Amino acid sequence: MKVLLVDAFPMVRAALTGLIEQHFAGAQVQGVDTAAAARAALDQDMPRLVLLDLQVDGGFELLQQIHREHLLLPVVVISGTDDTEDALQALGAGAMGYVPQRSDLNTMVQALQLVLAGGTYVPPLKPLAQAQAPVAPAASQAWAELPLTPRQKGVLDLLARGLSNKEIARELNIGVDTVKDHVAAVLKALGANSRTQAVLIATQKARG
Numbered sequence: 001m002k003v004l005l006v007d008a009f010p011m012v013r014a015a016l017t018g019l020i021e022q023h024f025a026g027a028q029v030q031g032v033d034t035a036a037a038a039r040a041a042l043d044q045d046m047p048r049l050v051l052l053d054l055q056v057d058g059g060f061e062l063l064q065q066i067h068r069e070h071l072l073l074p075v076v077v078i079s080g081t082d083d084t085e086d087a088l089q090a091l092g093a094g095a096m097g098y099v100p101q102r103s104d105l106n107t108m109v110q111a112l113q114l115v116l117a118g119g120t121y122v123p124p125l126k127p128l129a130q131a132q133a134p135v136a137p138a139a140s141q142a143w144a145e146l147p148l149t150p151r152q153k154g155v156l157d158l159l160a161r162g163l164s165n166k167e168i169a170r171e172l173n174i175g176v177d178t179v180k181d182h183v184a185a186v187l188k189a190l191g192a193n194s195r196t197q198a199v200l201i202a203t204q205k206a207r208g
Contacts (some may be wrong), residue, residue: 007031052077093193121162
């Protein structure tokens with residue numbers, strides 16, 4: 001598995017490279033420090049995963065480009081903050097995960113595993129501290145005022161737990177294509193550009 005790591009700081013690149021190589025057997029990490037170098041690396045050999053620090057000059061534009069040109073390539077943003085607006089911006093641009101650098105090693109590994117499995121990762125954010133918590137039945141009650149059908153709210157509950165479309169289909173005993181239709185409807189109703197952004201928007205609305 002090839003991982004492209006985009007971060008301007010050599011010490012951060014070294015630490016993340018060591019973490020990935022230790023916990024993901026056979027992983028090969030290519031570290032670069034600029035958006036231009038990242039684009040060159042993508043042209044040469046497509047990775048399985050991209051880790052991106054948006055503080056890199058042109059980092060946000062790089063995220064948008066990857067989402068536009070390589071829709072199936074997951075990008076996890078490694079951020080120095082847990083600010084909700086920063087997370088919404090990154091997730092809305094196509095990131096499949098948002099991991100604050102303050103996260104402990106186990107959390108970071110679990111986040112990468114989740115994204116590689118087709119899910120999304122939302123950390124506890126300020127003020128959305130419940131965004132990554134396991135979703136209980138109360139979540140649907142909290143989202144009672146959202147413009148969603150009961151089935152769509154159930155799908156949203158499972159999205160909040162990071163489940164993939166296939167896992168949601170098994171959980172609800174429906175077809176994957178039906179799940180895709182429900183997810184598309186949820187995103188449209190909430191004005192979201194990604195599954196993770198939909199969860200954040202829903203939680204924000206529920207908290208008023």
